[in-house]
Amino acid sequence: xxxxxxxxxxxxxxxxxxxxxxxxxxxxxxxxxxxxxxxxxxxxxxxxxxxxxxxxxxxxxxxxxxxxxxxxxxxxxxxxxxxxxxxxxxxxxxxxxxxxxxxxxxxxxxxxxxxxxxxxxxxxxxxxxxxxxxxxxxxxxxxxxxxxxxxxxxxxxxxxxxxxxxxxxxxxxxxxxxxxxxxxxxxxxxxxxxxxxxxxxxxxxxxxxxxxxxxxxxxxxxxxxxxxxxxxxxxxxxxxxxxxxxxxxxxxxxxxxxxxxxxxxxxxxxxxxxxxxxxxxxxxxxxxxxxxxxxxxxxxxxxxxxxxxxxxxxxxxxxxxxxxxxxxxxxxxxxxxxxxxxxxxxxxxxxxxxxxxxxxxxxxxxxxxxxxxxxxxxxxxxxxxxxxxxxxxxxxxxxxxxxxxxxxxxxxxxxxxxxxxxxxxxxxxxxxxxxxxxxxxxxxxxxxxxxxxxxxxxxxxxxxxxxxxxxxxxxxxxxxxxxxxxxxxxxxxxxxxxxxxxxxxxxxxxxxxxxxxxxxxxxxxxxxxxxxxxxxxxxxxxxxxxxxxxxxxxxxxxxxxxxxxxxxxxxxxxxxxxxxxxxxxxxxxxxxxxxxxxxxxxxxxxxxxxxxxxxxxxxxxxxxxxxxx
Amino acid sequence: xxxxxxxxxxxxxxxxxxxxxxxxxxxxxxxxxxxxxxxxxxxxxxxxxxxxxxxxxxxxxxxxxxxxxxxxxxxxxxxxxxxxxxxxxxxxxxxxxxxxxxxxx
Amino acid sequence: xxxxxxxxxxxxxxxxxxxxxxxxxxxxxxxxxxxxxxxxxxxxxxxxxxxxxxxxxxxxxxxxxxxxxxxxxxxxxxxxxxxxxxxxxxxxxxxxxxxxxxxxxxxxxxxxxxxxxxxxxxxxxxxxxxxxxxxxxxxxxxxxxxxxxxxxxxxxxxxxxxxxxxxxxxxxxxxxxxxxxxxxxxxxxxxxxxxxxxxxxxxxxxxxxx
Numbered sequence: 001x002x003x004x005x006x007x008x009x010x011x012x013x014x015x016x017x018x019x020x021x022x023x024x025x026x027x028x029x030x031x032x033x034x035x036x037x038x039x040x041x042x043x044x045x046x047x048x049x050x051x052x053x054x055x056x057x058x059x060x061x062x063x064x065x066x067x068x069x070x071x072x073x074x075x076x077x078x079x080x081x082x083x084x085x086x087x088x089x090x091x092x093x094x095x096x097x098x099x100x101x102x103x104x105x106x107x108x109x110x111x112x113x114x115x116x117x118x119x120x121x122x123x124x125x126x127x128x129x130x131x132x133x134x135x136x137x138x139x140x141x142x143x144x145x146x147x148x149x150x151x152x153x154x155x156x157x158x159x160x161x162x163x164x165x166x167x168x169x170x171x172x173x174x175x176x177x178x179x180x181x182x183x184x185x186x187x188x189x190x191x192x193x194x195x196x197x198x199x200x201x202x203x204x205x206x207x208x209x210x211x212x213x214x215x216x217x218x219x220x221x222x223x224x225x226x227x228x229x230x231x232x233x234x235x236x237x238x239x240x241x242x243x244x245x246x247x248x249x250x251x252x253x254x255x256x257x258x259x260x261x262x263x264x265x266x267x268x269x270x271x272x273x274x275x276x277x278x279x280x281x282x283x284x285x286x287x288x289x290x291x292x293x294x295x296x297x298x299x300x301x302x303x304x305x306x307x308x309x310x311x312x313x314x315x316x317x318x319x320x321x322x323x324x325x326x327x328x329x330x331x332x333x334x335x336x337x338x339x340x341x342x343x344x345x346x347x348x349x350x351x352x353x354x355x356x357x358x359x360x361x362x363x364x365x366x367x368x369x370x371x372x373x374x375x376x377x378x379x380x381x382x383x384x385x386x387x388x389x390x391x392x393x394x395x396x397x398x399x400x401x402x403x404x405x406x407x408x409x410x411x412x413x414x415x416x417x418x419x420x421x422x423x424x425x426x427x428x429x430x431x432x433x434x435x436x437x438x439x440x441x442x443x444x445x446x447x448x449x450x451x452x453x454x455x456x457x458x459x460x461x462x463x464x465x466x467x468x469x470x471x472x473x474x475x476x477x478x479x480x481x482x483x484x485x486x487x488x489x490x491x492x493x494x495x496x497x498x499x500x501x502x503x504x505x506x507x508x509x510x511x512x513x514x515x516x517x518x519x520x521x522x523x524x525x526x527x528x529x530x531x532x533x534x535x536x537x538x539x540x541x542x543x544x545x546x547x548x549x550x551x552x553x554x555x556x557x558x559x560x561x562x563x564x565x566x567x568x569x570x571x572x573x574x575x576x577x578x579x580x581x582x583x584x585x586x587x588x589x590x591x592x593x594x595x596x597x598x599x600x601x602x603x604x605x606x607x608x609x610x611x612x613x614x615x616x617x618x619x620x621x622x623x624x625x626x627x628x629x
Numbered sequence: 630x631x632x633x634x635x636x637x638x639x640x641x642x643x644x645x646x647x648x649x650x651x652x653x654x655x656x657x658x659x660x661x662x663x664x665x666x667x668x669x670x671x672x673x674x675x676x677x678x679x680x681x682x683x684x685x686x687x688x689x690x691x692x693x694x695x696x697x698x699x700x701x702x703x704x705x706x707x708x709x710x711x712x713x714x715x716x717x718x719x720x721x722x723x724x725x726x727x728x729x730x731x732x733x734x
Numbered sequence: 735x736x737x738x739x740x741x742x743x744x745x746x747x748x749x750x751x752x753x754x755x756x757x758x759x760x761x762x763x764x765x766x767x768x769x770x771x772x773x774x775x776x777x778x779x780x781x782x783x784x785x786x787x788x789x790x791x792x793x794x795x796x797x798x799x800x801x802x803x804x805x806x807x808x809x810x811x812x813x814x815x816x817x818x819x820x821x822x823x824x825x826x827x828x829x830x831x832x833x834x835x836x837x838x839x840x841x842x843x844x845x846x847x848x849x850x851x852x853x854x855x856x857x858x859x860x861x862x863x864x865x866x867x868x869x870x871x872x873x874x875x876x877x878x879x880x881x882x883x884x885x886x887x888x889x890x891x892x893x894x895x896x897x898x899x900x901x902x903x904x905x906x907x908x909x910x911x912x913x914x915x916x917x918x919x920x921x922x923x924x925x926x927x928x929x930x931x932x933x934x935x936x937x938x939x940x941x942x943x944x
Contacts, residue, residue, distance in 0.1 A: 227873055
């Protein structure tokens with residue numbers, strides 16, 4: 001860890017990222033891998049829209065269409081949206097609470113590598129006999145009947161990456177509970193940290209049911225068990241309930257951090273403190289709490305009975321209340337503020353109406369009798385894309401522009417940023433607004449084609465054109481990223497000039513130890529407060545002393561790789577229902593698990609005491625402006 | 630702190646933890662007792678509608694003993710973790726309730 | 735000075751060694767959070783078991799009331815409950831800075847855990863050979879084996895974990911680096927017993943009522 005900026009060889013950079021436990025580097029990894037899967041999922045979406053551009057199109061066949069739409073949903077939720085949000089959480093949350101790293105740096109790296117290998121595993125299905133084809137929900141009746149190994153790639157891949165997500169969730173919870181800087185009480189935490197906290201607790205409670213139900217599906221398909229096998233007394237509704245007990249909190253796991261991001265951006269560029277901070281915190285907690293009591297609104301038409309439907313309908317509509325509180329708080333934050341239009345801010349401004357539209361159609365579907373009409377039509381597709389793109393993806397793009405300087409030390413181009421926004425925003429509404437009407441006309445979702453002359457042609461064509469505009473927007477963003485990366489600029493600590501929270505008091509990017517001295521937090525909007533009092537830096541809470549740092553390790557990579565290998569073993573074990581099993585499968589399964597548990601044992605037998613950065617080196621850094629290569 | 634004070638403090642701590650251990654033993658005795666009642670209630674073939682609530686009640690009481698005594702949750706510094714444990718129990722309860730009421734075919 | 739080299743006497747040993755260091759605090763919080771997740775995980779298994787109890791393909795297939803035996807389950811319960819108490823003793827000695835006694839009590843815990851595991855393996859083979867009650871014979875058996883088997887896997891993992899701790903630290907005694915590790919291992923062990931309380935009540939005892 002030299003303090004002088006030297007050009008490192010490519011291989012040493014790769015090795016550094018393979019072994020890193022630094023939350024800022026792990027953020028880069030999440031951003032890179034999540035971004036890659038985002039492009040992949042986007043490409044799948046583009047293919048879907050090309051197929052549906054005109055009636056009875058032959059761009060892809062029905063089987064491939066099913067695989068595309070399954071992989072689009074699965075990739076976007078598990079491998080793109082969540083990891084991209086994790087990227088920003090990793091990059092920002094430890095800085096926002098004034099910590100030098102997360103509570104468990106090793107687990108943080110392990111979480112990333114599990115997600116990474118799980119994602120690779122899932123996508124290898126394209127080359128090894130076909131992708132999963134039962135929809136991202138993979139309902140058991142359909143997924144048990146699916147031929148080939150597609151569904152097994154889904155279950156095993158989701159399982160591996162799900163372990164990683166669970167670990168990261170626990171890690172952020174522990175970090176926020178134990179690692180806050182002196183003075184950083186819970187009610188002084190920035191909203192992004194708060195929403196990360198609540199989203200992580202949802203991960204903690206929602207992923208175990210998914211783990212269990214995915215295990216059931218793995219066992220049923222690969223090890224002969226009978227949980228969902230109706231002929232042996234099984235029951236496929238069990239999958240549906242588990243999937244949505246997980247799946248509904250999952251959408252809040254996605255949207256809450258997005259809310260957090262906008263709750264940072266809007267006050268920053270309104271140059272005014274967030275309106276109703278405590279009600280924002282309260283609304284976040286309430287959404288998290290209610291999020292667990294509404295899952296069956298995805299299942300109104302399965303025949304739960306009137307009482308159950310009524311309870312879940314009321315609980316669903318109740319969620320609109322805390323969400324409404326948030327919307328009004330954002331509006332009132334801007335009201336009377338001195339608004340500066342920037343790329344992140346324009347995404348935030350686009351987000352509010354787009355998300356409200358998605359929220360309103362959500363309440364419509366919460367009305368159980370109406371849902372019988374809307375269920376499984378394009379209306380649903382329009383709704384959840386309005387909330388997920390209009391909420392989560394907008395937040396991801398906004399945060400990309402907002403936090404890019406903090407993560408990489410360079411500003412993304414403003415001009416290209418506006419171009420991206422224009423194409424993406426217009427394209428998004430073109431694609432999905434008309435889908436409401438397609439749904440009301442009765443066009444079913446997940447069907448590979450439609451007949452001409454039923455009034456569906458024009459809207460589908462418009463929708464597909466919109467998808468192309470969105471694609472152009474994303475390509476412009478990629479160009480922007482490439483151009484920015486090649487530029488030689490180096491931004492200051494607070495490149496937006498109006499930063500409010502602690503991360504903007506640090507160099508961009510921050511040194512690997514984040515804080516030379518842990519800061520003393522004197523109030524909410526900590527950095528703004530100090531700036532207003534004319535201070536150039538945060539007051540320290542401790543004398544300058546040696547800093548304890550965790551050591552990097554390659555072991556997380558191998559623990560995750562072991563599960564990846566074990567996945568293949570499980571898939572081709574002799575008991576599998578496809579019938580192409582081989583005794584070697586069992587051997588590979590055991591080998592993979594042995595690798596995982598052996599590496600874990602190795603980790604716990606070797607003492608990991610970390611190392612110290614001596615005080616002198618820190619003082620040395622001072623002279624160079626605290627910048628570290 | 631001088632040696633004498635240290636010693637006195639140590640003696641006090643030892644006494645306190647010995648007392649704590651006595652409490653642990655008592656709770657072990659209680660848990661064993663509750664377990665035996667559960668087994669006896671089933672072994673004697675009492676009516677099902679009577680035994681099931683008793684079993685669930687005794688199991689919950691035992692779980693609380695396990696949490697608060699054996700796992701030291703009654704000591705201070707457990708507020709946050711107990712909040713998460715109770716949230717988890719709430720989700721657990723809802724899940725089990727769902728599977729016992731609205732899964733019927 | 736690193737945590738391994740710091741030497742203590744019973745007098746200077748902190749009252750709560752498990753949360754004395756920042757790493758210890760993190761482990762403590764993180765592990766409890768993990769247990770909260772495990773609570774939901776086991777609840778999911780219980781829920782499935784309850785939904786599929788006695789759900790079998792035909793009348794020849796064994797039902798819950800046919801196969802469970804009160805005596806065996808009672809012995810297993812007694813063993814596991816006792817092992818929970820022995821690990822409480824181990825932590826008691828850890829807090830008193832009595833390394834030898836702590837190792838001894840953890841060792842007894844491992845022995846009890848092993849005998850529990852042996853009985854469970856006997857139980858499973860008994861069901862398979864006597865009643866053809868196999869993993870794939872019915873939805874009921876699948877749900878049963880996944881629930882009780884997951885618990886058994888936890889017992890296995892716990893035994894491996896505590897054994898590794900005992901062996902690794904045998905030569906070097908108690909310090910602030912390994913005290914939190916012992917503590918969370920004991921938490922894990924208690925949690926396994928906590929789950930078993932519900933298994934014997936809900937699966938076995940309620941199962942025998944039919």
